[in-house]
Amino acid sequence: MSGYWAGILAILAINIIFAYGIFITAAAGQLNLGGAGFMAIGAHAAAVLGEQLGWTPAQTVPAAVAITACVGIAIAFPVLRTRGVYMVLATFAFAQVVTGVILTQPALGGAMGLVVTEYVDLPVLLLAAAGTTLLAFWLMATRFGLALRALHDDELVSTLMGVPARAMQVGAFAIGAGLTGLAGGLYAHHFSFVEAQYFNPLLSIYVLLFVLIGGTQTAWGPLVGATFFTLVPELLRVGGSWRYVVFGAIIVAMMMFRPEGIVTRSLVDRLFSRRRPAPDAG
Amino acid sequence: MPAEPLLALSGVTKAFGGLTVVQDVGFDLPRGGRLGLIGPNGAGKTTVFNLISGVYPIDAGEIRLDGQPISRLPPRARVRAGIARSFQNIRLMPHLSAVENVMLGQHARAAGLGALLTPIAWMPRGRWRREAEELLAAAGLDIDPGEVVANLPYGIRKKIEVVRALAARPKLLMLDEPAAGLNPAETAELARFLREIAAAGTTLLVVEHDMGFVNEVCDRVVVLNFGRKIFEGSMAGARADTTVREAYLGAEAADAA
Numbered sequence: 001m002s003g004y005w006a007g008i009l010a011i012l013a014i015n016i017i018f019a020y021g022i023f024i025t026a027a028a029g030q031l032n033l034g035g036a037g038f039m040a041i042g043a044h045a046a047a048v049l050g051e052q053l054g055w056t057p058a059q060t061v062p063a064a065v066a067i068t069a070c071v072g073i074a075i076a077f078p079v080l081r082t083r084g085v086y087m088v089l090a091t092f093a094f095a096q097v098v099t100g101v102i103l104t105q106p107a108l109g110g111a112m113g114l115v116v117t118e119y120v121d122l123p124v125l126l127l128a129a130a131g132t133t134l135l136a137f138w139l140m141a142t143r144f145g146l147a148l149r150a151l152h153d154d155e156l157v158s159t160l161m162g163v164p165a166r167a168m169q170v171g172a173f174a175i176g177a178g179l180t181g182l183a184g185g186l187y188a189h190h191f192s193f194v195e196a197q198y199f200n201p202l203l204s205i206y207v208l209l210f211v212l213i214g215g216t217q218t219a220w221g222p223l224v225g226a227t228f229f230t231l232v233p234e235l236l237r238v239g240g241s242w243r244y245v246v247f248g249a250i251i252v253a254m255m256m257f258r259p260e261g262i263v264t265r266s267l268v269d270r271l272f273s274r275r276r277p278a279p280d281a282g
Numbered sequence: 283m284p285a286e287p288l289l290a291l292s293g294v295t296k297a298f299g300g301l302t303v304v305q306d307v308g309f310d311l312p313r314g315g316r317l318g319l320i321g322p323n324g325a326g327k328t329t330v331f332n333l334i335s336g337v338y339p340i341d342a343g344e345i346r347l348d349g350q351p352i353s354r355l356p357p358r359a360r361v362r363a364g365i366a367r368s369f370q371n372i373r374l375m376p377h378l379s380a381v382e383n384v385m386l387g388q389h390a391r392a393a394g395l396g397a398l399l400t401p402i403a404w405m406p407r408g409r410w411r412r413e414a415e416e417l418l419a420a421a422g423l424d425i426d427p428g429e430v431v432a433n434l435p436y437g438i439r440k441k442i443e444v445v446r447a448l449a450a451r452p453k454l455l456m457l458d459e460p461a462a463g464l465n466p467a468e469t470a471e472l473a474r475f476l477r478e479i480a481a482a483g484t485t486l487l488v489v490e491h492d493m494g495f496v497n498e499v500c501d502r503v504v505v506l507n508f509g510r511k512i513f514e515g516s517m518a519g520a521r522a523d524t525t526v527r528e529a530y531l532g533a534e535a536a537d538a539a
Contacts, residue, residue, distance in 0.1 A: 141403040143385075143392055143410075146378070150386050153375035160335055162361040162390030162450065217377055265377060265430055 010122050010190055012230045013129035014183050019210040019222035020136045021179030025172045026208075026216045027140065029152035030080070033088045035207040037095025038177050040199035042068045042184025044102055047114040047194045052107075057120050057189045064185030065178045072177020076170045095204055102196040113195030120189035128186055132179060133223055139175070140219040148172055149217070213254050215261020224263050286349050288313040288485050289334070289454055293343035296326075296333055303329050305509045306343070311454070316476075316486040318500035318517070320493070322530055325506040327489040328370055331458050334487075335367050336360045347454065361390040364453035368443040368460060370489075374431045380442055381427035384414035387449030414449060421445045421475060437468045444472075448479065455479065456487045461495045473498045493517075505529065 022035050032038075042064040049060040075094055082090045102108045139145050147168050150158040159165050188194045206229065214225020232250065236243035254262065287310035296304040304326045311317045319327050333340050336357035345353045347363055355363065366387070374383050385402060388410055392398065402410045415427045421441055431439055440460065447455055460476070461469045469492065476499050480486050490496050496503060497517045505513035505520055507529040513520050520526050 138401060139399075141401040142399050143389065143402055144398045146382060146386060146402065147389065147398075149378060149382075150375050153377055154373055156337065157369070157373045157375070158386070160337070160357045160361060160367065161386050161446075162358045163386075164358055266433075269428065269430070 006122055008230065008234055010125050012227065013122075013125035014187050014190070015207070015210065015226040015230050016129040016223060017132045017186070018180055018183035018207050019214070019226040020132050020219075021176045021181075021183060022207050023136065023211045023214075023216060023219075023222040024139065024148070024176040024179070025169075026211050027145070027152060028148040028169055028172045029155075030169065030172070031088045031208065032091045032173075032176065033201075033204050033208055034091030034093075034095035034098075035180055036199040036201065036203040037091075037098035038068050038072065038180035039184035039187070039203070040095070040098050040102060040194075040196060041071055042181030043188040043194045043199070044108050044114070044184075044196075045181070046185035046188040047116045048108060050116055050118050050189070051114060057118050057124075057185075060118075061120075061182065061185040061189070064188075065181045068181025068184065069174045069178035073170060073174045075177075076173035080166065080169050080173070092201065092204065095199070095201070099196045099199055109194060109196065111196065113193055113197075114188075116188045116192045116194065118189055119192060120186060122190075125186055125190060128182060132182070133219070136222070137219040144168065144171070152216075209251070213251065213258075213261060215258075215263040217260065217265040218263055218268050220263040220268060221261050225261070228262065285312065287311055287346075288315070288348060289487070290346040290349075291330075291334075291343065292346075294330070294333060294340055294345060295342040296329060296338060296340055303509050304333065307506065307509070307511050308343070309504045309511065309514055311485060311487060313453075314480070314483060314485055315502065316480050316500045317488070318496040318503040319487060319489045319506065320491075320496060320503055320520070321506035321512075324508075325529075326509040327506055328458055329509075330506070331367060331456055331487075331489060334360075334456065335365060358390070361450055361452070365456065366390075366447040366450040366452035366454075367456035368447050368458055370458040370462070372436075372439050372443055374439055374442060374446070376432040377430065379428045379430050380418060380423075380425055380434065381411060381414045383431055383442055383446050384417055384449045385410055387446035388414065390450045417445050417449055418442070421448075422471065437464055440464060440468075441472065441475075444475075448484075452484065454485045454487060456489075458489045459491065460488065461490055461492045469495055 018035060018039060022032050025032050045067045046060040046064040049055045049063055079087060079090045103111050147163045150163060151165055151168060155165055210225035210229050211222050215221035233243060233247055236246055239246055289311040292308040294304060294307045307330060319330060321327055332338050334345055336355065340353050344351055347365065352360055352363060402408055418427055423438060423441060425434065425438060431442060444457060444460060461472055464472060473495055476486060488500060503517050503520050504511055505526050512525045512529060513523050
C-alpha cells in the first residue's frame with residue numbers, strides 16, 4: 001500500500017471514530033459543534049501523559065478516553081440546559097475555551113505544540129474504527145438507543161413513557177465525548193505531533209457535517225458521512241483548485257435532495273427489504 | 283368500609299399565571315372503574331390529565347394512586363407506579379416504527395442497566411419485541427410492525443398510541459380523546475377493544491367528546507366546566523342535569539330544550 005493511501009486510511013479511521021462521537025448525541029437531537037475541543041482534550045491528554053509520565057499508548061489512549069468522557073459529563077449539565085441553536089453555540093464556545101487554555105499553557109504544548117514519540121500504526125487505527133462502529137450499532141439496537149431516538153422526536157412524551165431524559169442525554173454526551181477523546185488520542189500517537197491550532201472550528205464544522213449529511217437516524221450515517229467527506233475531496237483532486245467548488249456544490253445538493261442525510265431509516269429498510277412484499281408481488 | 287379507590291383526586295387546583303384552569307377538582311376512581319371526563323372545550327379536561335401524569339405540578343390539593351400521594355413524583359416515576367396515557371393529538375415518535383413505539387411504551391418496566399444495554403432491535407424473537415408485536419396484533423392492527431409510523435394512516439396511528447400506553451401494563455390507562463377523528467366503524471371497534479381491556483382489569487379514565495362512545499365505554503362520568511367539577515354520576519344523570527345542559531348549550535337553550 002502506498003504511503004498516500006495509508007495516510008488517507010488513517011485519516012478515515014480517525015474521522016469515523018470522531019464522527020460516531022458526535023453522532024451519539026446527534027441521534028438524541030443534540031448538536032455538538034465543539035467536537036474539535038473534545039478531540040483536542042483527548043489528543044493533548046495522550047501527548048502529555050506519554051511525554052511527561054512515559055506512559056505507553058496502551059495506557060495513554062484509554063486515559064484520554066476517560067478524561068474526555070469526564071469532561072463530557074461535567075460540560076453536559078450546563079450545555080443540556082440550552083436548546084437548539086443555543087446548544088450549538090454553547091458547545092462551540094466550549095471548544096474555543098479548550099483551545100484557548102491549551103494555547104496559554106506551555107505544559108500542554110502552548111502555541112508550539114507537543115511532539116509525541118510513541119507511534120501507533122495504521123492497523124490499530126483501523127481496529128479502533130471497526131470497534132467503534134460495532135459499539136455504535138450495538139448501542140443503537142438497545143433500549144438506550146431507542147430512548148435516544150425517542151428523545152430526538154419528542155422529549156416530553158419520552159419522559160411520560162418513563163425515560164429518564166437527563167440521564168440518557170448525559171450518558172450520550174459522556175460516550176460521545178469518550179469517542180472523540182479516542183479519536184484525539186489515536187491522532188496524537190499516529191501523527192506524532194499535536195498543536196492547538198489543528199483543533200479549530202473548521203474541524204468541528206466538518207465532523208458535524210459528516211454526521212448530518214451521513215444521517216442521524218441510523219448508525220450507518222456517520223460511517224457513510226465520514227467516508228464520503230474523507231474520500232470525495234481526494235477523488236476530486238484531479239480537478240485541481242476547482243475541487244473545492246465541486247465539493248461545495250455536492251454538499252449543497254446533498255442537503256437539497258437528502259435533507260435527512262444520505263442514509264435514512266427508510267433507505268436502510270428498503271436495502272435490507274425488511275418491508276413486507278407488496279400484495280401484488282406476493 | 284369501602285375499598286380504597288385506585289385514583290383519588292382531592293382539591294386539585296392549577297393556575298397558569300392569573301388564569302385558574304382547574305379549581306378544587308376532586309373525584310375517586312375505583313379499581314376496575316371506567317370513568318369518563320367530559321365537558322365543553324376549555325373545561326380543563328386535558329389539564330387534569332397533565333396534572334395526573336405529571337406534565338405540570340399541581341398548585342394545591344392531592345393526587346393519590348393506590349392510596350399513595352403521587353403529586354410530587356416526576357412523570358417517569360408515575361408511569362412506573364402504574365399510570366400510562368395517550369395524547370389528544372397523536373404524539374407517536376414519527377421516526378420510529380410501530381413496534382419501536384410500543385417498545386418505548388415498555389420502558390417503564392425495563393429497569394436497570396442490563397435491560398438498557400441489551401439489544402432489542404436485532405432479535406425478532408427477543409422477549410420485548412415479541413411482546414410488543416403480540417400487543418399490536420391483539421389490538422387488531424394488521425400492519426407491518428417494522429413500518430415507520432409517519433407512513434401509517436391516522437386511524438392506525440391513533441390506535442398504536444393506545445397500544446403504546448398499554449405496553450407499560452398500567453393499572454390506570456388514561457386516554458385523551460381516543461375516538462377523535464375516527465370513522466363510526468373505527469369508533470365502534472375502539473369501544474369494543476377498550477371494554478376488553480377494562481374487563482381484563484385495567485382501570486380507564488377517558489376524555490372524549492363523542493357522547494355515544496363515552497356512554498358505551500364508561501360506567502360513570504365527571505363533568506368539568508371552566509375548571510370546576512359540575513357533575514359526577516351516571517351518563518343518563520348527566521344528560522338530565524340542568525347545570526350540565528347549561529354548560530354545553532347555554533342557559534337559554536337549556537331552558538328551551
